Structure formats: structure tokens, C-alpha cells
């Protein structure tokens with residue numbers, strides 16, 4: 001570059017004290033500003049986070065009475081509690097078990113198909129046998145069974161909060177089925 | 181006669197057939213290397229990227245759609261308000277592809293003749309962002325808004341009843357732009373298809389400018405100067421993304437079964453699928469014994485296969501076919517590139533394994549929710 005640089009009055013030297021003051025002032029103003037901003041953001045996130053802990057929580061009871069065992073037909077999958085509780089009750093001879101209607105792939109609700117005798121998921125096509133064992137589609141695990149017991153009055157009581165997983169060998173647990 | 185055509189279309193639309201045809205033709209249509217390019221020229225495929233090509237293509241597509249709409253099953257799917265964007269896609273994606281390819285082919289020819297590409301301008305000849313570009317953007321914005329308003333007034337939003345966690349609609353379809361992901365979920369574990377693969381897609385898109393060190397084709401359309409890059413990208417875009425959206429929209433019916441475009445969506449359609457893990461194939465079916473207790477022993481073959489695919493294959497390719505690429509890119513870029521490409525091809529490979537051998541997972545460790 002051979003062009004001339006026009007002569008500039010040297011401000012830095014003559015105004016040094018005021019400039020220094022201005023810079024400090026500027027920095028502290030910025031610091032206050034950022035702190036205020038961070039505080040506001042924090043308060044706002046706290047407010048948003050508060051939504052995750054509602055005052056009243058509607059949680060349907062996890063346990064329900066599924067009626068007397070002889071209301072169920074041998075060899076049939078009962079759809080009676082599917083809508084309300086998301087549970088299929090299956091009777092095989094004297095044995096009863098409760099399958100959770102929740103696909104082990106991504107959690108859609110499968111449909112029972114009587115003509116093929118299988119549960120079939122509408123989302124990615126996983127299929128499960130009556131027992132809950134997965135045999136087609138991508139579902140990596142069998143359906144889960146939940147706790148079922150016979151009440152003193154002779155009714156089936158299903159507790160959805162206790163699950164039994166086949167791949168962990170829990171279906172042999174006597175709490176996972178009822179024998180009448 | 182009509183029925184023959186319809187069942188023919190149904191047969192061709194069956195994904196194993198469809199994908200095989202596409203795989204057979206794709207890399208000739210978008211030649212990935214010199215040899216494919218020679219085939220492309222021998223077959224005269226560049227004629228597609230001319231004005232006559234696009235007109236014939238558009239007319240044929242329209243005729244097919246018109247013919248299809250006369251069929252009640254076809255109409256039920258294609259005329260669904262949810263599917264309006266996909267019908268638009270059938271025209272828009274090929275059109276813009278054609279638009280780009282046409283200019284690319286023209287430029288290729290000019291470059292072969294030793295001329296400058298069409299887009300080459302005198303460096304002094306510039307266009308201002310404001311007002312030239314911003315005005316165009318403003319006009320596009322207004323037109324698009326008008327279009328969306330008219331659309332939303334003309335077609336009712338396909339709303340359904342209140343959500344109920346214990347009833348999933350059948351088939352339960354994701355929004356159309358996610359249908360390719362939903363299709364991947366059929367073949368992979370939710371972790372892989374729902375988390376890992378989408379993340380890889382996003383990262384891969386971000387990585388492209390760093391992997392691609394070919395300086396040619398900047399600021400102008402050209403195909404031959406960057407054959408492999410364009411061809412591979414188009415494969416991801418057109419086959420793995422757009423085609424799967426189409427498959428999810430038009431060919432997936434109740435219970436997520438495949439249905440041809442002219443087939444009735446029968447909820448009770450039975451397909452005997454019995455998916456088996458590789459470990460079960462080897463131990464239970466092959467050797468006639470129980471699955472071993474130890475996970476490592478059980479999944480031994482799966483681990484070996486995956487190792488061969490993701491570690492062995494890149495090394496092998498680096499020594500053979502892709503040797504030149506390795507020299508061009510350097511080891512780091514080559515590794516990233518080959519990993520991404522292998523992950524991409526894992527999808528069609530897994531599809532074929534599922535279709536041909538009803539193979540569920542190559543590596544199945546449900547104990548740790550890790551299945552591939």
C-alpha cells in the first residue's frame with residue numbers, strides 16, 4: 001500500500017483519563033446488564049420448570065377389579081379393559097394373565113386380531129402371540145404382563161404398577177398369573 | 181385388461197421389487213463413476229434432462245394418476261387430505277431435480293467443448309442484494325402466504341377425535357415428513373432408527389462441506405465434475421428419504437402391512453412373517469441347540485458381521501476400489517465419508533435381509549435395549 005494515510009489527531013493520548021473512565025463505566029454497565037438478563041432468564045426457566053410439578057395430578061388408580069374369573073371365556077383374549085385400563089386379560093384353561101397393551105417397540109397400542117390370533121401393532125407392524133411373545137416386526141421384547149391376583153371375594157385384581165418381563169424370566173413368578 | 185395393468189402395478193409397487201428395480205437403475209441414471217457414465221450415455225438417458233423429457237414425464241405421471249383415480253382403492257389413498265402434500269411432491273421433486281440436472285448437463289457439454297459454464301458472468305456484472313434479491317424474496321413470501329391461506333380454506337384439516345392413549349389409529353402414521361423415519365423404525369430398534377440414525381443424518385449434512393474437497397462445480401451446475409458426490413447424495417435424498425415417504429404414504433396400510441396402490445386396505449390381511457434373530461438362526465435353527473446363556477457367545481456372529489461391515493469393509497475398499505478416493509480425501513475424511521456411506525447403505529441391506537430371510541436383528545441384546 002503506497003497510498004497516504006491521512007493524518008489523524010491523536011485522541012488516545014490527549015483524552016486518556018476520560019476514555020479510561022468511559023471504558024470502566026461501559027464495562028460495569030455491561031456486567032449489570034448481563035447479570036440482570038441472566039437473572040430474568042433464570043427466573044423464567046424456574047417458572048417454566050414449575051409446570052413440571054403440577055399442584056393437582058390426575059392419576060387413575062393403578063389397581064382395578066377385573067371381575068370374577070368365570071366371566072372370561074377359555075382361550076379368549078378379553079378386550080373388556082383395554083379402553084379404560086390398557087390391559088388385556090387372557091384365560092388359558094385355568095390360568096389367567098394380564099397383558100399390558102403397550103407395544104414394546106415404541107409404545108403404540110396393538111390390536112387383537114381374532115382371525116390370526118395375534119396382537120398386531122398399527123405403527124410398525126410388530127406382532128405378538130396370545131402369550132405376548134413377539135414374533136414379527138421390529139418389537140425387540142415380548143409384551144409385558146402385570147401383577148394379577150385373586151381377591152378374598154374371588155375377583156381378579158390387576159395391579160398395573162408391577163410388571164413382569166419375559167426376557168428376565170419373570171413370567172414364572174406366581175404373582176404374574178392366577179390359577180383358578 | 182385393466183385388471184392386468186392394476187395387478188402389474190401392484191406387483192411392481194411391492195417394495196422388494198420396487199427397491200430392486202431402483203437399485204438396478206439408479207446409479208446408471210445418476211452415474212456414480214466413469215463406467216456407469218458410459219452406460220448412461222449408451223442408453224441415451226441424458227435425453228430425460230431436456231424439455232421434451234420433462235413434458236413426457238409430466239404427461240405420463242398425470243395420465244397414470246388420472247387412470248388410478250378411477251379405481252376406488254387408489255382414490256381413497258391419493259385423495260385423502262392428509263396426502264395432498266405427497267401428491268404435490270410427486271410433481272415438485274422430479275421437476276426441481278430436472279431443472280437442476282438440465283442445467284448441469286448443459287454445462288457439462290459446454291465444459292467438454294472447452295467453454296465456460298452458463299452461469300459464468302463477467303466479474304464486473306453483479307446483482308445487488310437490495311433491492312434485487314430482497315424483492316424477489318418478498319414476492320415469493322407473499323405468494324406462498326396466499327397459497328397457504330387458500331389451501332387451508334379449501335381443504336379441511338383432517339382432524340380426528342380426542343386422543344386416547346389406549347387406541348392407536350390403524351394404520352398410525354407419522355406426519356408425512358417423518359414417514360421415512362417411521363419406515364426405518366420397521367427395520368431397526370427404536371434407539372437406532374429413532375435416535376442414532378436421525379442424529380447421523382443431521383451430522384452428515386453438516387459434515388458434507390468438510391468432507392467434499394472437490395473445488396469444481398462452485399457457483400455453477402455440473403454433474404460430471406462431481407459424479408460421486410451428487411450421485412450418492414441423490415441416492416440418500418431420492419431413495420432413502422423421498423421414496424420412503426411415498427412408500428409410507430401410499431403403500432402402508434392397516435397393521436403397517438404393504439398394500440399395492442390398487443389393493444383394498446384389508447384390516448385382516450394376513451402376511452406370514454416370522455422374524456428371527458441372527459443368533460436364533462445360528463443356534464436354534466442351524467445347530468439345533470438352545471441359545472447360549474452368555475450374551476457375548478450368543479451374539480458372537482452378529483458382532484463379527486458388524487465388525488466386518490464397519491471396520492473390515494472400509495479397509496478393504498481403501499485398498500481396492502476406493503484407493504484413489506482415499507488419496508484424494510486423506511485418511512480422516514475418508515473414514516468419516518465411508519462410515520456415513522456404510523450407515524446409509526445399512527438401511528437397504530437391512531430391508532433386504534428382512535424381506536428375504538425374515539431376519540429381525542443381526543445383533544440382538546434386548547437385555548440392554550441394544551439391537552441392530
Ligand code: FES
Pocket residue numbers: 103104105106107108121122123124125126137138139365
Ligand atoms: S410401536 Fe408397535 S411396532 Fe413400533
